[in-house]
Amino acid sequence: MLKIENLEANIGGKKIINGLNLTVNPGEVHAILGPNGSGKSTLSYLLSGREGYQATSGSATFLGQNLLEMSPEERACAGIFLAFQYPVAIPGVNNMYFLKTAVNAQRKAKGLEELDAVDFMKLVDEKLKIVDLKKDLLSRAVNYGFSGGEKKRNEIFQMALLEPTLAILDETDSGLDIDALKAVAAGVNALRSAERSIIVITHYQRLLDYIQPDFVHVLLKGQIVKSGDKSLALELEEKGYNWIEEETGISR
Amino acid sequence: MTQTTTSEPKVLKFQDCFDNFLASKKTEPSWLKKRREAAFAQLKALGFPDRKNEAWKYTPVTKMLAPNYVLPHAPDSSGAEAVLGKSVYWDEGAVRIVFIDGVFCPQISVLDNVPEGLTVCSMSDLLAKDASRLEEAEGRHVEHLNDGFRALNSAFSDDGAFIEVKASQHIDVPIHILYLNGCSDHDVMCHPRNIVALEQGAQCTIVERYAGINDQACYLLNSMTEFWLAGDSQVEHCRIQLESEGAFHVGVSEVHQETNSSFKSVSVVSGAKVGRTEMFMEQGGPHTHCEVNGLYVVDGDRVADQFIVAHHTQDASRSEQFFKGIMSDKSVGIFNGAIIAEEGVKGTDAHQTNKNLLLSDDATAETRPQLEIYCDDIACSHGATVGQLDQESLFYLQSRGIPEVEARGMLTRAFAGDVVEKITIPKIKEQLETFLSERVAKHSSSVEIGS
Numbered sequence: 001m002l003k004i005e006n007l008e009a010n011i012g013g014k015k016i017i018n019g020l021n022l023t024v025n026p027g028e029v030h031a032i033l034g035p036n037g038s039g040k041s042t043l044s045y046l047l048s049g050r051e052g053y054q055a056t057s058g059s060a061t062f063l064g065q066n067l068l069e070m071s072p073e074e075r076a077c078a079g080i081f082l083a084f085q086y087p088v089a090i091p092g093v094n095n096m097y098f099l100k101t102a103v104n105a106q107r108k109a110k111g112l113e114e115l116d117a118v119d120f121m122k123l124v125d126e127k128l129k130i131v132d133l134k135k136d137l138l139s140r141a142v143n144y145g146f147s148g149g150e151k152k153r154n155e156i157f158q159m160a161l162l163e164p165t166l167a168i169l170d171e172t173d174s175g176l177d178i179d180a181l182k183a184v185a186a187g188v189n190a191l192r193s194a195e196r197s198i199i200v201i202t203h204y205q206r207l208l209d210y211i212q213p214d215f216v217h218v219l220l221k222g223q224i225v226k227s228g229d230k231s232l233a234l235e236l237e238e239k240g241y242n243w244i245e246e247e248t249g250i251s252r
Numbered sequence: 253m254t255q256t257t258t259s260e261p262k263v264l265k266f267q268d269c270f271d272n273f274l275a276s277k278k279t280e281p282s283w284l285k286k287r288r289e290a291a292f293a294q295l296k297a298l299g300f301p302d303r304k305n306e307a308w309k310y311t312p313v314t315k316m317l318a319p320n321y322v323l324p325h326a327p328d329s330s331g332a333e334a335v336l337g338k339s340v341y342w343d344e345g346a347v348r349i350v351f352i353d354g355v356f357c358p359q360i361s362v363l364d365n366v367p368e369g370l371t372v373c374s375m376s377d378l379l380a381k382d383a384s385r386l387e388e389a390e391g392r393h394v395e396h397l398n399d400g401f402r403a404l405n406s407a408f409s410d411d412g413a414f415i416e417v418k419a420s421q422h423i424d425v426p427i428h429i430l431y432l433n434g435c436s437d438h439d440v441m442c443h444p445r446n447i448v449a450l451e452q453g454a455q456c457t458i459v460e461r462y463a464g465i466n467d468q469a470c471y472l473l474n475s476m477t478e479f480w481l482a483g484d485s486q487v488e489h490c491r492i493q494l495e496s497e498g499a500f501h502v503g504v505s506e507v508h509q510e511t512n513s514s515f516k517s518v519s520v521v522s523g524a525k526v527g528r529t530e531m532f533m534e535q536g537g538p539h540t541h542c543e544v545n546g547l548y549v550v551d552g553d554r555v556a557d558q559f560i561v562a563h564h565t566q567d568a569s570r571s572e573q574f575f576k577g578i579m580s581d582k583s584v585g586i587f588n589g590a591i592i593a594e595e596g597v598k599g600t601d602a603h604q605t606n607k608n609l610l611l612s613d614d615a616t617a618e619t620r621p622q623l624e625i626y627c628d629d630i631a632c633s634h635g636a637t638v639g640q641l642d643q644e645s646l647f648y649l650q651s652r653g654i655p656e657v658e659a660r661g662m663l664t665r666a667f668a669g670d671v672v673e674k675i676t677i678p679k680i681k682e683q684l685e686t687f688l689s690e691r692v693a694k695h696s697s698s699v700e701i702g703s
Contacts, residue, residue, distance in 0.1 A: 050647050076653035084651075088644045092666025101662070102652035109653065141666075142648075158652060 001026050001197055002047075002067075002166055007058035008222075009046055016042045018222035019058070024166065027194040031208055032201045033233060034219030035241050035252055040201045041085060043219070044170040048082040049075050062166065076102075077109035079165030083155040083172050090142040095154070098142050099124070103161055127160040131187040149180030156187040167191070168199045173207035185210030205237035220250050260299045262317045263400070266292075270407060273323060277410070281383050287390070291397055291406035300400035307399075310586045310618045311557045316500040316526050321441035321472050323408070324353035343459070343679045347372055348428040349413045353435050354442025354473070356411050369421030370456070375412040375445060389414070389447050389478075401502045405476050409445040412475075416447075417454035417485075426457045426677050433462065434469025434496040446477040450485035450513075457488040459680060462503065464496025464523055474502045481513035483537060488516050488676055492684070495523035497554065504530040509569075511537030518675050519546040520684055521556045522691060528557040535566040546575040547671040549691055550583040557586040564592065564630075568599040576671050577608040578664060578692075579615035590622040591634070597627045604634040609641065609667050611660075657693075664692045 002024040009017040016039045024030055034040050045053040047060065049072035060067040062078060070078065090098070103123070104114040115123065128135065133153045143151050152172055159167050169188065173181055188198065188211050200211055208216070208230060216232040217224045220241070225248045226232065236244075245251045270292050274285065300317060301308035348362040349372055356374035366372050378386045397403045413429040429446055448458055462473060473495060479487060495501045501524040507515050521527055533542045548556035556579075562571035577585035587606040608617035619636040641663050649659035668688055675681040 048651050050651075051643065071656070072647060072650035073653050073655050073659075076651055082651050084648070088642075088648045090642075090645045090648070090663070090666065092669040093649075093662055098649070098652075098662070101658070102649075102654055105655060105658070106653040162652065 002060070002062050004060045005058055007046070007060060008056045009042065009054065010056055011042060011053065016222050017046065017055075020219075020223050022217065022224060024197045024199065026165075026197055027192075028215065029192065029198045029200065029211065029213045030215045030217060031211075031213035031230075031233060032199060032217045032219050032224075033203070033205070033236055036203075037252065038219045039222040040203075040219055041170055042222075044082055044085075044168050044201055047075075047168055048072060048080060073105070074109075076162075076164075077106050081159050081162055081164030081167045083152075083159060083167065083169045085171040085174055087143050087146075087151040087155055089144040089146070091144050093142050095140055095142045096124075096138045099138070099158065099161055102158070106162060123161065127157060130160045130190045131157040132183045133157045148175040149177065149183075152176060152180065152184050153187070156184055156191075160187065160191055163196075165195065166197045166199070168201065170201050171203060172200070173202055173204065181207065182210060205233045208233045218244055220244065220248070220252065223250070225250050262300050262314070263296055265320065266295070266404070269321075269323065273408060280379075281387070283387055284379075284383075288407050291403045294397045295400050295403035295407060298398075298400050298403060307559060307588065310555075310584065311528055312526055312555060316472065316502075319439040319470055319472070322438050324355055324436055324440045324442060343426060343428060343677070346426045346428050346459070348430060349374065350430045350432065351411060351413075351442075351444060352432050353440050353471070354411055354431070354433075354444050357432075365425065367423060367425065369418040369454075370423050370427075371414070371416040372427060373414050375414055375447075376410065378414045386414075389449065390445065396506065401474050402476060402504060405443040405445060405474050405504075408441070408443040409476070410443075412445040412447070414447050415449070415456070415458070417450045417456050419451035419482075420453040421451075422454070423456040426459055426680075428459045428461065431462045431473065431475070432465050433473050434464040434466045434471050434499060436469075436471070439470045439472075441472040441474065444473070444475040446475065447480070448477065448487065449480040450482055450487060452482045453484040454482070455486040457490075457677060459490045459492070459677065461492040461494070462501060462523070463492075463494045464499055467496050468498050469496040470498045470500075471496070472500045472502075476504045476506070479505065479507045479515060481507070481509045481515060481540075483511040484513060485510075486514045486516075489518070490675055490677060490680055491517065491519040491529070492680075493519070493521045493523050493527055493529065494687075495527060497523065497525060497552065499524050501527040502530075503528070505532070507531065507533045507542060509533070509535050509537070509540040509542060512539045513537075514541040516541075516543045516674075516676075517545065518671065519544065519558075520671075521546070521548040521558070522550065522687070524554065524556075526555040526557070528559065530559040530561075532561045532563065533571055534563045535569050538567040538569065540566065541570045543572040544574075545572075545671050545674045547578075547668055548575070548585050549578045549668070549688065550585060551580045551691075551694070553582045555584045555586070557588075559588045561590045561592065562602055562604075563590075563594075564597055564600045564602060565594050567597060568601075569597075570601040571603070573604040573606075574671065574674075575606045576668060577606070577617055578611065578668060579608065579617060580611035582612075582614040582616075584616045584618065586618045586620075587636070588620045588622070589634070590624065591632060592624040593627050593630050593632070595626040598629045600627065600630040600632070602630065602632045606636040607667075608636075608638040609664065610638065611641070611664070661689070661692050665689060668692070
């Protein structure tokens with residue numbers, strides 16, 4: 001589904017992604033762990049197409065399409081979803097209006113009929129059963145005045161509405177207390193399926209107690225230096241990153 | 253003041269027109285003739301403002317005065333009736349006084365629903381029926397002819413709306429003053445003078461709208477509107493300037509407030525090649541509240557100029573100025589906002605905000621807050637920003653599949669939203685939201701999409 005080969009990228013003249021390889025197949029959940037500055041967020045922006053984040057070499061294909069040549073909205077309509085580490089608040093744009101515009105933009109791109117207000121409300125009610133989000137947050141401006149937990153729930157709610165093929169969760173656990181973490185993880189788990197793949201980018205192992213990954217990768221200096229199953233995450237939790245640096249000879 | 257005559261060609265070219273105009277007004281009372289002559293003499297003495305004048309620093313006056321304007325002949329209401337058919341000018345149930353190229357048009361005005369306690373008529377009718385009331389009303393502002401455009405207005409003004417609300421009357425139905433301009437084949441100039449006078453404790457809602465009928469038309473609309481608020485009275489005001497894109501507009505509002513009165517206004521500007529909106533707020537008693545909001549949205553090489561003055565001369569007066577500009581292409585948006593608080597005045601509360609959004613590299617925002625504070629007991633704030641659409645928000649919307657053009661439109665409308673939000677008349681708010689959506693969609697799609 002997603003194939004990244006020898007990907008390199010410079011941000012502000014500095015090489016942040018340095019020969020990264022990763023293959024994600026349908027239904028798999030991959031966790032990418034790494035210390036600060038290892039390139040985790042850069043990778044998520046590269047995959048979602050943020051301006052200023054351009055690959056200098058290598059390739060990334062998604063369902064056979066060259067991802068790196070697509071606009072952010074094309075990637076979204078192709079099925080890629082990024083849950084932001086810091087979702088931006090957009091005063092003046094109503095959350096419900098935003099969600100409906102997004103859903104219909106993606107439906108239009110897929111050649112489906114756009115949903116009217118009634119059908120959209122039905123969809124919202126259905127998805128609210130999956131993600132525990134206070135309904136009054138829908139009538140407010142996008143993420144405006146939302147608590148940290150509410151913003152992250154709103155991200156997962158969008159994921160539920162947009163039904164992506166590949167979801168990238170960028171440090172979704174940051175800033176969450178344990179209850180919010182559990183609620184967000186429950187939403188993500190409810191959205192796991194044989195067709196949907198998930199990349200969980202995180203700092204800590206904690207989130208992986210709730211979203212169990214099939215694969216765990218360690219990102220250091222812009223490359224994946226070690227991969228394993230979920231026991232690798234536990235080992236990292238216990239021993240930190242130093243032993244990997246020693247083992248691989250790549251230091252932060 | 254020493255009256256020196258000017259040889260400025262910009263002024264002199266109005267001389268013949270003025271002489272002919274006076275000759276055609278032989279039946280007017282002598283006080284009115286004198287007033288016109290005094291105003292024209294004032295124009296000659298002052299000349300028109302130029303860029304050396306700080307208050308007009310960024311306004312291309314020469315361009316505004318380049319055409320050889322003529323006064324309108326008999327109005328042609330045929331084009332206007334067609335326009336009236338479009339719902340955008342229509343508010344069911346409202347009182348409506350309509351002027352075509354500055355001349356009162358009774359056929360398409362709606363005045364049979366004027367409630368008890370309210371007078372709505374044209375200045376021309378008032379002059380015919382009650383000239384002394386007009387003399388009294390207009391007489392109050394002769395001393396304010398402190399620039400060429402006001403003097404020009406007073407010299408030539410011969411129609412406009414006269415609105416009077418009797419004491420303690422609360423008028424629920426909105427009163428629309430509608431100017432439909434650009435109906436003539438000639439480069440016409442018109443100089444409306446409107447007066448809105450509220451007696452003690454009265455309340456009303458005024459919608460003042462200037463609309464171009466033909467978008468290519470070139471004309472000069474140079475209006476003055478005076479608001480006289482007696483004690484405890486309240487006005488809700490909405491001023492909409494959608495002149496033809498080839499036209500020039502100077503619109504002055506003077507707001508005079510007595511004790512405990514309240515004036516709230518929203519100005520929306522999106523028309524004219526060069527449009528200037530002036531608002532002056534002054535008090536005749538303490539505890540007044542004056543809130544003026546504004547939105548200006550321009551494109552092409554057009555200019556939208558706002559000149560706002562809150563002059564605090566009485567105790568415990570509150571003023572708020574909240575203006576936002578959206579400029580695209582090579583357009584220029586200007587905000588000149590002054591807060592003046594006189595010596596010894598107590599308890600002034602004055603605030604000012606100006607925010608600008610530039611949608612292209614060639615668009616310009618000029619923002620000039622001016623504070624002149626001569627007293628100690630004052631709470632005052634001001635802030636100005638000039639920026640572009642927030643890239644992070646744009647990416648967020650795009651990352652959900654919303655096309656860039658649409659995302660830009662959403663963010664631009666959101667920027668304008670908190671001004672439009674302040675319009676209290678649902679129908680007008682709805683009309684403006686639709687209009688602005690179309691305008692903004694046009695701007696957003698004209699933006700070069702980055703790779």
